Structure formats: structure tokens, C-alpha cells
Amino acid sequence: MSTATEPTATTIQAVEAAHVLQTYKRQPVVFVRGEGVWLVADDGKRYLDLLSGIGVNVLGHAHPAxxxxxxxxxxxxxxxxxxxxxxxxxxxxxxxxxxxxxxxxxxxxxxxxxxxxxxxxxxxxxxxxxxxxxxxxxxxxxxxxxxxxxxxxxxxxxxxxxxxxxxxxxxxxxxxxxxxxxxxxxxxxxxxxxxxxxxxxxxxxxxxxxxxxxxxxxxxxxxxxxxxxxxxxxxxxxxxxxxxxxxxxxxxxxxxxxxxxxxxxxxxxxxxxxxxxxxxxxxxxxxxxxxxxxxxxxxxxxxLEGGLLDHVRRVGPVFASGLEALKARHPMVVEVRGAGLMQGLVLDRDAAPVVPAALERGLIVNRTAERVVRMLPPYVITEAEIAEALARLDAALTAVEGA
Known part of the structure; x- marks a missing residue:
């Protein structure tokens, strides 16, 4: 994005702070584009989206259909x-x-x-x-x-x-x-x-x-x-x-x-x-x-009818087993629960620090019910993208444990 013709992230956040009702605690990132399971910020950094707009963008971003x-x-x-x-x-x-x-x-x-x-x-x-x-x-x-x-x-x-x-x-x-x-x-x-x-x-x-x-x-x-x-x-x-x-x-x-x-x-x-x-x-x-x-x-x-639902059935267990592997490596993770591409990591502590730690590593998750890292990825996520997301989440959990 050209800063000569487009507002900067600082300007965007300042205008919102002045005029938008402050009912949301936003993360300090300005997204300008999406491609499949990826979101792209104004500075060009790419983020793997495991939240899909809180379960909304099931076809990912900019799906051709x-x-x-x-x-x-x-x-x-x-x-x-x-x-x-x-x-x-x-x-x-x-x-x-x-x-x-x-x-x-x-x-x-x-x-x-x-x-x-x-x-x-x-x-x-x-x-x-x-x-x-x-x-x-x-x-x-x-x-x-x-x-x-x-x-x-x-x-x-x-x-x-x-x-x-x-x-x-x-x-x-x-x-x-x-x-x-x-x-x-x-x-x-x-x-x-x-x-x-x-x-x-x-x-x-x-x-x-x-x-x-x-x-x-x-x-x-x-x-x-x-x-x-x-x-x-x-x-x-x-x-x-x-x-x-x-x-x-x-x-x-x-x-x-x-x-x-x-x-x-x-x-x-x-x-x-x-x-x-x-x-x-x-x-x-x-x-x-x-x-x-x-x-x-x-x-x-x-x-969904054209094969995407079948894809969810294939990759859901892959995602869940990968999360179970994270649980085995991180003592702070006490439970994995959910189904398909609706999964939560239950921690033994407040999950809030995991959100910025993941964001710093180019991964979007959120925290709910205080101790749960919630993940609702787009249905189009591939096994390779799941592996990449889990690696980034692994690093974020390690950082939180070591803090």
C-alpha cells in the first residue's frame, strides 16, 4: 500500500479512536487484502487465519465462486x-x-x-x-x-x-x-x-x-x-x-x-x-x-456440496491430531476439545497472552472463556497450511510458557 495515497495504520487507528464507538478491543493490525487462508496487512506481512472472522469466512478470502x-x-x-x-x-x-x-x-x-x-x-x-x-x-x-x-x-x-x-x-x-x-x-x-x-x-x-x-x-x-x-x-x-x-x-x-x-x-x-x-x-x-x-x-x-464438505471431513482429524501433539509437548495445555474445524485448546491459565504471541508469529487465533484458545479456520485450509499453523502456534505457546 502506498503511504502517499493511502492512510497509514497510525492514521486509521487514530480516526477510529476519535469517531468509532469503542466497543471492541482491536489488535493493532490493519488488514487490506485476503488470499485463501491468508490475510495481508498494510505493511505486507502475511498472517495465517485460524479464526476466519470468528467462523465466518468459510471459503477463505477472495474465493472465486x-x-x-x-x-x-x-x-x-x-x-x-x-x-x-x-x-x-x-x-x-x-x-x-x-x-x-x-x-x-x-x-x-x-x-x-x-x-x-x-x-x-x-x-x-x-x-x-x-x-x-x-x-x-x-x-x-x-x-x-x-x-x-x-x-x-x-x-x-x-x-x-x-x-x-x-x-x-x-x-x-x-x-x-x-x-x-x-x-x-x-x-x-x-x-x-x-x-x-x-x-x-x-x-x-x-x-x-x-x-x-x-x-x-x-x-x-x-x-x-x-x-x-x-x-x-x-x-x-x-x-x-x-x-x-x-x-x-x-x-x-x-x-x-x-x-x-x-x-x-x-x-x-x-x-x-x-x-x-x-x-x-x-x-x-x-x-x-x-x-x-x-x-x-x-x-x-x-x-460445500461440490466437495468442500468432504475436504473438511478429511482435514478436521488432521487438525485435531496436530493439536493433540501440541498438548503432549506443552504442559500448559490440559485439553483439546471440539469437532472438525471447530477446535479449542484449554490451558491451565488465562489464554489471553497466546493471542498476541501468535499474532507476532503471523497466526490469528482468539481467546474465549478465559482459558481457551479458539480456532475456526476457513474450510479451504490444506494439510500443509495446517502444519504451518501448528508450527506457529507451537512457537507461540513456547513463548508464553517461557515468559
Whole structure:
């Protein structure tokens, strides 16, 4: 980048500091370009991206299929509103419903909005049935999003407390003790919401006993199950949806992140019995399901169907075994957990120092749940790139251990 015609990193950061609401603690790097699993900073330094925009850039950066779809659609038709038809919303809904086994889709702009839709549709289902149910059951360490409804089913007090009162009638239960769940669910429970793998909560797969308890509770009381697949869904774990891998049967699914490959689009997937309770005007969005978003999402799903999902199934175990090898070499690493290309290294200490240590070595990871190094690489990552990423992570862990 030429500093004669483009702002410097210092200028960019100074302008943001003066004018952008300071809700993010950014790393001091300015990225200007992406190529596959690599990001390129303004100074030309290349970084291996094991975060993919927090699980978003599943095709990597500047993937030809996505570039072609966006470029063509921007020059054709970007937005019409949901007052009219366009050629892409129906085909996208068809792909998602076939992949999930649920019959209907509602399109929005983000994962948090998808969770909002799930919560609303669950309440609407019971209202239509003539016996309104108010309660939602959510899990400790669960994260649903930052909007008021999604925040209400997010466990961490750090996110919740400054914004109360939130949506009432939400009860949190243990994500390890099935009896806690079974005793909490009642005939007033509208729905249980759970991520098949908790993301922000520290890359925690739902234990089998909790899966069994969800199925038992829903069967006994009729409570709906909402699968929050915003982070784990659409190929991230080697399955189109992770609920199918662990034996859950959702009535509603929230989808986001991977769906647009970097373009903001989300979806609520709805079973036929829930869909039957929803009428015109019950929910809506100005931008959701616009031609550009749907065309882009179709490009992502078609690439997954064209062999990329099989690639994730091949390289996921390679990535996991490489992380296990790091665990064997570093006493500070106490556990590797996750599935496919959704992995976490659990440390015996705060994981925060690993993030800048990795960044210094040209590797992007992040820290969540205090002690977990979270990694969500693009699906296009190769075995050679995994080896390079693990070598850089090895060096970062060594530096932190020696500090």
C-alpha cells in the first residue's frame, strides 16, 4: 500500500479512536487484502487465519465462486424488499431445508437475529395452540447473541447485567447435570435452546447425557428444541449441522456466520408444525433475504456440496491430531476439545497472552472463556497450511510458557 495515497495504520487507528464507538478491543493490525487462508496487512506481512472472522469466512478470502457471485449480483440487483419475489430466496431455502430436515426458512441478517426469530416463533407456536408458554431453558456457558432476546438466553453476566431487565422467564441450567435440566422443564416451557457445541463458552461439545436429557424433556413436556447452529452449523464440524451428529431433533434452527461466507445473512429454519402456527405479518425484516445475500449464500452452499464438505471431513482429524501433539509437548495445555474445524485448546491459565504471541508469529487465533484458545479456520485450509499453523502456534505457546 502506498503511504502517499493511502492512510497509514497510525492514521486509521487514530480516526477510529476519535469517531468509532469503542466497543471492541482491536489488535493493532490493519488488514487490506485476503488470499485463501491468508490475510495481508498494510505493511505486507502475511498472517495465517485460524479464526476466519470468528467462523465466518468459510471459503477463505477472495474465493472465486464468491467473488463471481457478488460481482455479478451487485451489477444486476442488490435489493428489492420482501414485498416482491426474486430468483434466489426460494432456491436457498430449498437447499437449507433439505440439508436440515426442517421444512421452512426465514431469512434475516445475522445469527443474533436468527436466534430472535427462533424465540419469537417458539412463543407464537404455543400462543396459536391456545396455551401460551412463556419459559425458555438455556444453558450455563451458552451464548446466543447481543440483541435483547438473544442476550436473555446468553449466560455470562458480563454480557447481561448492564442491560437488564431482559426478556423474563429464562432459566439457566447446568450444561453437565441432566437432572438440573429435567427438573427445570415444565408444561410452561416454550423451548430449550442449546448450541450443539458451545462456542463462546469455550468450544464445549454438549455431553451425551445432556443430549439425552434434552430429548427426554422435550418428549415428556412437548417443549420445542432450538438448535443454535450459528457457529457449529453449515459444515464447520464436518456435518452440515452438528445436531445430526449427536442425535438431537430440533424444531427450530438458528443459522448465521458461515451462511454468507463473509456477507451478512442469517436464517431461521422451522419445522412444519411450527411453521403452521405463523401467519403473514408475524415477523419481518427489511434487508433479510435480499438478492445479493441469497446469491452469495447459494455460492457458499454450492461450493460445500461440490466437495468442500468432504475436504473438511478429511482435514478436521488432521487438525485435531496436530493439536493433540501440541498438548503432549506443552504442559500448559490440559485439553483439546471440539469437532472438525471447530477446535479449542484449554490451558491451565488465562489464554489471553497466546493471542498476541501468535499474532507476532503471523497466526490469528482468539481467546474465549478465559482459558481457551479458539480456532475456526476457513474450510479451504490444506494439510500443509495446517502444519504451518501448528508450527506457529507451537512457537507461540513456547513463548508464553517461557515468559
Amino acid at each position: 464468491m467473488v463471481e457471485a457478488v460481482r455479478d449480483q451487485v451489477g444486476t440487483l442488490v435489493h428489492t424488499s420482501n414485498l416482491f419475489f426474486h430468483p434466489f430466496q426460494g432456491p436457498l431455502a430449498e437447499k437449507l431445508t433439505k440439508a436440515s430436515g426442517l421444512e421452512r426458512a426465514f431469512f434475516c441478517n445475522s445469527g443474533a437475529e436468527a436466534v430472535e426469530g427462533c424465540l419469537k416463533f417458539a412463543r407464537r407456536f404455543w400462543y396459536t395452540a391456545g396455551k401460551p408458554r412463556k419459559q425458555f431453558i438455556a444453558f450455563e456457558r451458552g451464548f446466543s447473541g447481543r440483541t435483547m432476546g438473544a442476550l436473555s438466553t446468553t449466560w455470562d453476566a458480563h454480557y447481561r447485567d448492564p442491560f437488564g431487565p431482559l426478556v423474563p422467564e429464562v432459566r439457566f441450567v447446568s450444561n453437565e447435570d441432566p437432572d438440573d435440566l429435567l427438573s427445570a422443564v415444565s408444561d410452561d416451557t416454550a423451548a430449550i435452546i442449546a448450541e450443539p457445541i458451545q462456542g463462546e463458552g469455550g468450544v464445549r461439545p454438549l455431553p451425551p447425557q445432556i443430549v439425552a436429557a434434552i430429548n427426554k424433556a422435550c418428549g415428556a413436556t412437548g417443549a420445542l428444541y432450538i438448535a443454535d447452529e450459528v457457529q457449529s452449523g453449515l459444515g464447520r464440524t464436518g456435518h452440515m449441522f452438528h445436531f445430526e451428529a449427536i442425535g438431537l431433533c430440533p424444531d427450530l434452527i438458528s443459522v448465521g456466520k458461515a451462511l454468507g461466507g463473509g456477507f451478512p445473512i442469517g436464517a431461521v429454519l422451522v419445522s412444519s408444525r411450527v411453521a403452521a402456527s405463523i401467519s403473514a405479518g408475524d415477523h419481518g425484516t427489511t434487508y433479510g433475504g435480499n438478492p445479493l445475500g441469497c446469491r452469495t449464500a447459494l455460492a457458499v452452499l454450492e461450493t
